[in-house]
Amino acid sequence: MTVQDSVAVQALAARLSPDFQLGVASAAFQIEGGLSAGGRGPSGWDAFAEKPGSILDGHSPAVACDHYNRAPEDVELMRALGIDSYRFSISWPRIQPEGTGSFNKEGLDFYDRLIDQLLEAGISPMATLYHWDTPLPLEHRGGWLTRSTAEHFAEYCAKAGQRFGDRVAQWVTLNEPVSVTLNGYALGLHAPGHDLLFNALPSVHHQLLGHGLAVQALRAVGVAGSVGVTNLHSPVRPASRSLTDQLLAKVFDLVLNRVYADPILLGSYPKPPLVARPWFRSLGRITDADLRDIHQPLDFYGLNYYYPVKVATGRGSGESPAGTADAMLKMPFHLADFPEYGTTGFGWPVAPDHLGVLLRELKDRYGAALPPLYITESGASFPEPDHVSGPIADEARISYLAAHLGHALDATAPGGIAEDVELLGYYVWTLMDNFEWAAGYSQRFGLVHVDFDTLQRTPKDSYYWYQALSRARRA
Secondary structure, three states: OOOOOOHHHHHHHHOOOOOOEEEEEOOHHHHOOOOOHHHOOOEHHHHHHOOOOOOHHHOOOOOOOOHHHHHHHHHHHHHHHOOOEEEEEOOHHHHOOOOOOOOOHHHHHHHHHHHHHHHHOOOEEEEEOOOOOOEHHHHHOOHHHOHHHHHHHHHHHHHHHHHHOOOOOEEEEEEOHHHHHHHHHHOOOOOOOOOOHHHHOHHHHHHHHHHHHHHHHHHHOOOOOEEEEEEEOOOEEEOOOOHHHHHHHHHHHHHHHHHHHHHHHHOOOOOOOHHHHHHHHHHOOOOHHHHHHHOOOOOEEEEEOOOOEEEEEOOOOOEEOOEEOHHHHHOOEEEEOOOOOOEOOOOOEOOOHHHHHHHHHHHHHHHHHOOOEEEEEEOOOOOOOOOOOOOOOOHHHHHHHHHHHHHHHHHHOOOOOOOOOOEEEEEEEOOEOOOOHHHOOOOOOOOEEEOOOOOOEEEOHHHHHHHHHHHHHHO
16 A cells, blocks of 8 residues: 555545644755855854754754755745645845844845745745844854844844745744753753853843844734744653652743743743752842733644743753753753653653643743744654665655654644644755754754755655645545
């Protein structure tokens, strides 16, 4: 039985409502390449990648997938895939190389063409305004540790809204501020490479302030599309019933989930347990005016889900989901394994059942303040060859995507554990193999295989599975 004829595909498609969006997601820095091409300025990630030892095997993002020059080919892959929507990111340093001041016409023109190509292919654009590529001049001035970065971000967002606001259907202000703070400013695994631990928390507040100011800027220039934000969320569990494990799990839940979503959705930061308050002192005194700016009405909330987290007392090996960080060895807790689950190429637990649990937790926590949701990223890396000459059988990825989409639909269907959550769509991470941040080209998440020597694109079986799902839904 072929992927296209699968009875399971037909059954899954039958559960999708007519207006449910199937899409794919990507990030500019991971696919575009072309530093200096078209006037793009350097970002903090370009500088980080040049530091010896920062990127696995010294891989360079300079070319990545060369999407900057191959966008029409990639749009054609998406048209043939049959998706409803493409979530891409706009590169801030391509639009505004200095992060302040003048804007780059060639960069604006590139995204103009991309958006028009998507619309001509019948694909709705979802634009993410920040997917981690801070203009290097701003990073040199402190990046997200500095309040002015939030203000400059809003200026850039206003320009993007003015230029593209008549054609973009959904706007995402920030992608995963939690990953920027934890991996970039707290653990040193990602750009800009700081290992400040809890002293990285000002980067949380300034990102959230940037989000709120960006929402206001987009609406001030009259964008036609809906406006939201996207963050990574994970259910956090204690490794045991011990009081210490439970306390530390609550603390990690704050820094992984609540310290971002609470201000955005409720207008206030969560209060840490008394014993943990010294860890949060670097947030300082937050003004009511800042909280009002952050707490903007949203049209949707984006959820990136990859894995649950288990917290155990005591120092561990320094491992985090993004790699091994020396800074983690300083903490009185570590992340424990889930031996009952299989793992992805990154070693992340494959736990689709926790997605429904997470949806329930979000609704319980935020109630009527939780906007309609998109799952804006869901996907997995698995070992695959660098070079291929024929079909690519990636059954593990098909199983992963089918299970996660299926659990999301189960949870939000009548009688499901999160039936009161309005779920609008599901975006696969990602269209094609790309530069996977500090892991370089070692982790392949794509529906399409990329040979990073020749840049040849080869659809995998998962591509044809997703194509069949889209076609069956419309049949």
